[in-house]
Amino acid sequence: MRSLGKYLIFIYNLFVRRETFRTYVKLSFDEAIKVGYDSLFIVLIVSVFLGAVTTIQTAYNLISPLIPDPVISLVVRDMTILELSPTIIAIVYAGKVGSNIAGELGTMRITEQIDALEVMGINAISYLVLPKIIASVLMFPLLVILSGFCAIYSGFLTSLVTGVISGEDYLTGIQLDFNEFGVVFAMIKALVYGYLVATISAYKGFYTSGGALEVGQSSTNAVTSSCIAILVADYSLAYMLAPFLTPS
Amino acid sequence: MIEIQNISKSFDGKQVLFEISGIFEKGKCNLIIGTSGTGKSVLLKCMVALLPPDVGNVLYDNRDFTHGDKQLQTDVRREIGMLFQGGALFDSKSVEENVMFPLDILTEMPSDEKLDRVNFCLERVGLENINKKMPSEISGGMKKRVGIARAMVNNPNYLFCDEPNSGLDPQTAIRIDSLIKEITDEYKITTVVVTHDMNSVLEIGDHILYIFEGRKLWEGDNKHIMESGVKELDDFVFANRMMRMVKDRSA
Numbered sequence: 001m002r003s004l005g006k007y008l009i010f011i012y013n014l015f016v017r018r019e020t021f022r023t024y025v026k027l028s029f030d031e032a033i034k035v036g037y038d039s040l041f042i043v044l045i046v047s048v049f050l051g052a053v054t055t056i057q058t059a060y061n062l063i064s065p066l067i068p069d070p071v072i073s074l075v076v077r078d079m080t081i082l083e084l085s086p087t088i089i090a091i092v093y094a095g096k097v098g099s100n101i102a103g104e105l106g107t108m109r110i111t112e113q114i115d116a117l118e119v120m121g122i123n124a125i126s127y128l129v130l131p132k133i134i135a136s137v138l139m140f141p142l143l144v145i146l147s148g149f150c151a152i153y154s155g156f157l158t159s160l161v162t163g164v165i166s167g168e169d170y171l172t173g174i175q176l177d178f179n180e181f182g183v184v185f186a187m188i189k190a191l192v193y194g195y196l197v198a199t200i201s202a203y204k205g206f207y208t209s210g211g212a213l214e215v216g217q218s219s220t221n222a223v224t225s226s227c228i229a230i231l232v233a234d235y236s237l238a239y240m241l242a243p244f245l246t247p248s
Numbered sequence: 249m250i251e252i253q254n255i256s257k258s259f260d261g262k263q264v265l266f267e268i269s270g271i272f273e274k275g276k277c278n279l280i281i282g283t284s285g286t287g288k289s290v291l292l293k294c295m296v297a298l299l300p301p302d303v304g305n306v307l308y309d310n311r312d313f314t315h316g317d318k319q320l321q322t323d324v325r326r327e328i329g330m331l332f333q334g335g336a337l338f339d340s341k342s343v344e345e346n347v348m349f350p351l352d353i354l355t356e357m358p359s360d361e362k363l364d365r366v367n368f369c370l371e372r373v374g375l376e377n378i379n380k381k382m383p384s385e386i387s388g389g390m391k392k393r394v395g396i397a398r399a400m401v402n403n404p405n406y407l408f409c410d411e412p413n414s415g416l417d418p419q420t421a422i423r424i425d426s427l428i429k430e431i432t433d434e435y436k437i438t439t440v441v442v443t444h445d446m447n448s449v450l451e452i453g454d455h456i457l458y459i460f461e462g463r464k465l466w467e468g469d470n471k472h473i474m475e476s477g478v479k480e481l482d483d484f485v486f487a488n489r490m491m492r493m494v495k496d497r498s499a
């Protein structure tokens with residue numbers, strides 16, 4: 001409870017006593033490139049495998065003369081868009097970007113770089129953290145979109161290579177009963193996760209105290225806490241938004 | 249002028265500073281001296297409010313910094329230049345960007361003027377041609393000197409240095425001491441230096457506070473430090489052989 005309060009004060013401090021708008025635009029831009037570039041590779045790999053594995057496993061689960069083949073790719077599509085791409089990728093993203101943010105800020109804290117900023121009269125929280133949050137909230141949805149495409153395309157390639165369903169059926173299936181709200185839903189999730197990972201990791205890193213050992217701990221804590229927050233948010237969002245998914 | 253009144257500070261019930269008061273005048277090199285672990289760095293951090301003192305005030309030219317509002321604190325801080333004990337350079341920025349940083353953030357100077365100023369400051373600390381190096385590529389002593397260049401780049405009214413010459417060779421140490429002295433005289437700023445180097449004490453100690461286990465035991469200038477009559481201070485001053493020889497000679 002104490003740390004929740006401290007977290008909220010931390011968030012509040014992001015938005016007071018700020019530097020010029022131009023400073024933030026530049027910093028956020030730099031951060032966005034870093035965040036995107038850093039996680040691109042791992043996100044692509046994970047997405048390709050998610051798509052492939054989901055296709056194969058769904059195909060084996062749905063072997064039945066009663067179920068037409070295109071349903072397989074329909075299931076792959078919906079799982080990818082609604083859950084796999086946003087949530088699994090968010091967990092990967094927490095491991096990559098979250099630990100990075102916490103490690104960087106933790107090191108800056110223990111080597112007095114944050115103190116140096118404060119002494120110059122700069123609000124270190126907003127100067128260091130706000131650009132990371134802006135970058136994360138902008139870039140993570142893009143990564144999720146990319147991941148969705150990759151996963152679904154990789155499913156298609158898998159069906160061609162393994163022949164668990166025919167390519168034509170796959171393409172028919174992913175266009176069947178498409179509900180655009182699924183994409184909106186995925187983007188809402190992505191925004192929330194991007195925000196959670198950045199703020200929680202920054203919070204953990206910013207309040208590191210001690211030495212190199214504690215920086216490592218902050219990084220690990222950042223990933224653990226981000227993952228828990230992601231899963232809780234996933235459940236809450238599913239509870240709140242899933243009713244909109246059913247065709248009216 | 250900076251005035252500190254009754255500063256006390258404790259960490260988790262362990263008291264580190266005990267009711268320290270003092271006046272640091274403008275145009276003078278004010279030294280805080282004492283053995284390792286007596287609370288010098290903590291006192292310095294309390295003065296710039298990086299650590300909130302438990303009780304006590306710090307006044308910057310009669311502005312109550314400790315209890316002032318955020319705006320006042322920010323205003324005062326923009327007039328402060330500070331060197332940290334470990335240098336505290338930003339690892340993601342080059343030497344040049346580090347020194348230029350206060351100008352980037354706090355001024356509207358055009359960039360060629362900024363660059364001139366940066367080069368001028370780096371030259372004064374004896375560092376040329378390392379503008380593009382990253383902090384991880386330079387030595388500890390060089391980091392200190394870059395830290396000093398960064399502290400002085402924006403013409404501060406108040407300069408704080410935490411052990412500016414520890415880790416430097418004697419020659420460079422003297423050079424840094426005289427630099428600190430020069431800029432203090434030249435720009436009539438209020439300088440506070442934490443040190444345990446007797447050389448600096450004798451060279452630049454216009455006004456000295458001796459701290460022992462969190463308490464101020466003596467206050468005076470370098471002309472009188474040898475005859476303070478305070479036992480702990482004598483132990484500190486005459487810790488090394490050279491100083492003992494000086495003492496025996498004069499006796």
Ligand SMILES: Nc1ncnc2c1ncn2[C@@H]1O[C@H](COP(=O)(O)OP(=O)(O)OP(=O)(O)O)[C@@H](O)[C@H]1O
Binds near residue numbers: 283284
């Ligand atoms: N953040 C902190 N939390 C808890 N204790 C601290 C903290 N900072 C300093 N101390 C304690 O305060 C005391 C004084 O430390 P300080 O860093 O001021 O020493 P110092 O006089 O600067 O020594 P040195 O000359 O070695 O730098 C030490 O006993 C230290 O353990």
Ligand SMILES: [Mg+2]
Binds near residue numbers: 288289290333410
């Ligand atoms: Mg110290």
